Amino acid sequence: MTKTVLLDKDADLSILKTKTIGVIGFGSQGHAHALNLRDSGMNVIIGLHPQSKSIDIAKKHGLEVLTNSEVVKRADIIFLATPDLVIPEIYADQILPNLTPGKILGFAHGFVIHYKLVVPPPEVDVILVAPKGPGHLVRREYIQGRGVPALIAAYQNRSGKARDVALAWAKGIGSTRVGVIETTFKEETETDLFGEQAVLCGGLTSLITAGFETLVNSGYAPEMAYFECVHEMKLIVDLIYESGISGMRFSISETAKWGDVSVGPKVIDEHVKENMRKVLENIQNGTFAKEWIEEVKSGKQRYRKLLAQGAEHQIEKVGAEIRALFPWLKQKNLQGVQAAYD
Known part of the structure; x- marks a missing residue:
């Protein structure tokens, strides 16, 4: 089945303007999403564990750094950009206890959701924004006025606007400049692996x-x-x-x-x-x-x-x-x- 390619004109970035965006992790994907969204005019905060070597790097870029638990309490959207098998422990210990109805969980890869290592409560939206390239390229292309293609998906859509939020996020990181395709967590995970x-x-x-x-x-x-x-x-x-x-x-x-x-x-x-x-x-x-x-x-x-x-x-x-x-x-x-x- 042919997929529709979504571009800038299809996404409404204003959806994110009133939201606090929390990015957990500041590695390859984390730093790219956070900095691109910040440069697109969004309010971005970073979640890191107290001993993380990335704290000083994130602060150097002018980003506010909090603990993961604090980010979950403050943010409307919590985007997990840590290694796949680190996510379940962070989720169980620091995210779930502070996750209230109406918040949005975001992922850069569908692994933990598809294989049910993380099972979010039904009261939250769950989205995927997966650039088809490493984070360093996502950042570099954005700075140069271009972008890296991305996949988006909505796994849970309690609000009825999960897809729109994912598409806006993709626009914020520059992906709609070149093309975004809508998929499912299952399809993204299995084809990616x-x-x-x-x-x-x-x-x-x-x-x-x-x-x-x-x-x-x-x-x-x-x-x-x-x-x-x-x-x-x-x-x-x-x-x-x-x-x-x-x-x-x-x-x-x-x-x-x-x-x-x-x-x-x-x-x-x-x-x-x-x-x-x-x-x-x-x-x-x-x-x-x-x-x-x-x-x-x-x-x-x-x-x-x-x-x-x-x-x-x-x-x-x-x-x-x-x-x-x-x-x-x-x-x-x-x-x-x-x-x-x-």
Whole structure:
């Protein structure tokens, strides 16, 4: 089913003008939502635990910082922008006891609602505003007069205006400048997790690493393998981002195009698609969520081990040496980090 793309003209920002907006957390998504809304003329306060390293950063931007409990008492809209599996404890201890009828709970990702780690009382609205990009990009694009597309959803609509509030919020962070799509918590959660696992993160990094290892294990220089399987990946992805898969194919050689259409499907074949279907099934039936929750409860030992193994891979060592040949890459990354808090 084709989705309607909502733009600035479809959203009424004045809905938020009379409300106090409380953003819990000031990390990647939290700082972007808070600063963009503040710059859009909204009254924004920040909720952080007393030992948070983000307190000074938020105050540097002129934002009022309170405890999470105080924010819930004062705010009309409470937006949770903390890691998924941190939310349930914060919600139970600091939000629910202070949550009164008529308030609005907002989320940047549907995980905790969809898998019922948080079950809000029926007297409050529950909305989703999920930009399709990291918070640092949401902030940078807003400053430059552009925006990052977003998804919105209303899970509970006691007031009858939950959708309008979510759409206004999306406008306040700049997303209606480029396009907002209405969805459900279920659809956002399941498609987001699938994309991360099968394509964007898990699928991509595994494909890159497998290609690198295949070349190196066949006797080719690691530097050559890095250029072919990592460095050029960005160039191809940029072309796809700018003009689609067909646009990318227009820009590459005839030989590359033939290899693309005739050999690519032999690598990403029906067996891979079957694995993807299993990934999606585990997301849909809650298996992935259960495994991740248990991993966090047990101290994230396997999680840290797998990350450490990836960081120690030859591809990272070779990559660091090659990227050092491009000093502007390092500078660009540093600027990107700094821009998140400027």
